Amino acid sequence: MKANVALLLWLLFVSVYDFRQRRVPNWLVLAGAVVALAALALGMQPFGIDWTQALLGAGVGFGALLLFYAFGLMGAGDVKFAGALGLWVGLTALAPIWIVASLLAGAHGALWYVLQRWPLSPRLALILSGPTSAANGSATPRRARFIPYAAYLAMATVAWMVWGRQS
Template sequence: MALALLLWLVLAIVYDLRERRVPNWLVLFGGVFALAALATTQPFDIGWSEAGLGAAVGFGFLLFFYATGLMGAGDVKFAGVLGLWVGLSDLIPIWVVASLMAFAHAVLWRKLRDWPIFPRLTSMVVGPSRASEPDVPARRVRIIPYAAYLALAAAVWMVWGRQGS
C-alpha cells in the first residue's frame, strides 16, 4: 500500500505542476486506497481515529482558504485525503514543509513578475494560462500548486521521515 501512496503522490505532483489543478478522479483514487490501507495493512501504523482526524483537520483547515478564494477545491480535497493516509500527527510537519515551499514559490513568482528577463522561467513558475478560457473566471487562476507541494513533502516524509519510526 505504500507503493499506492507513492504513485498517488507522484501523479498529484505531475498533474498539479502541469495543470494547476487536482482532478476529482485523482482525489478519489487516493481516498479509496487510503481506506483500503486502513482496512488491511496500513503501512504507517495509524488507526481509524487518527486517520479520520487527519482527514478532517486537513480538509477543514484548508476549507477556509478555499472559501476566501486563495486555494482551489482540489488542494483542499487532496489535503483531506493525505490526512487520511498519514494521520494528524504526521500531517502537521508535512503541512509546514509544503507551506514553506509554497511561500518560496510565491516570493519567486513576485520577483519574476516584476523582472521579466527570463520569460520561460516565469511561465514555469506561474503555470499554464487560463485567461483565454471563457469558463474560468480570473479569480480562479492558480499560481501556486499547493497539492504538489503537499505531495512532495509527503513523499520526502515517506522516504526519510518515517525511517526513525
C-alpha cells in the same frame, strides 16, 4: 510495502497533474482516498495508524484548508487532496508536511514575484504562472491559482516518508 508504492504513485500523479494543470481532479482525489481506506481495512496501512488517526487526519486536513478556500486563497482540489492525504498519514504527520509544503509554496510565490518584477527568465516566470485559461479550455476568466499547493503537499509527504518518520 505495496501500500507505500500505491501512495507514492498517487502522490506522483497528483504532483504531475497539479503542476501541469494547476488543478487536482476529483477522480484522482477519490482514488487516493479509496486506496487509503482499503489499506486501513485490510490492515496494510503503511504508517501504522488506526482508523481514528486516519479519520482525524482527513477531517483536520480538509477542514483547515477549507478556510483558505473560503477566502479564495486556494483551490477546492487542494482542500480535497489534503483530506485524502490525512487518511494516509494521520493527524500527527500533517503539521510537518504542511510546514514543508508551505515553505515550498512560499518559495514558488516569491520566485514568481521576483521574476515578474525583474524578468531575468521570462520562460521560468511563465512556467511558475501555470497554464493560461486558453490552455485549460475555459472561455470564462477565473481567478489565477499559480501555486500548485497539492503538488507541494505531495512532495513534502515524500520527504516526510523518507526523512521524517525516522526515530
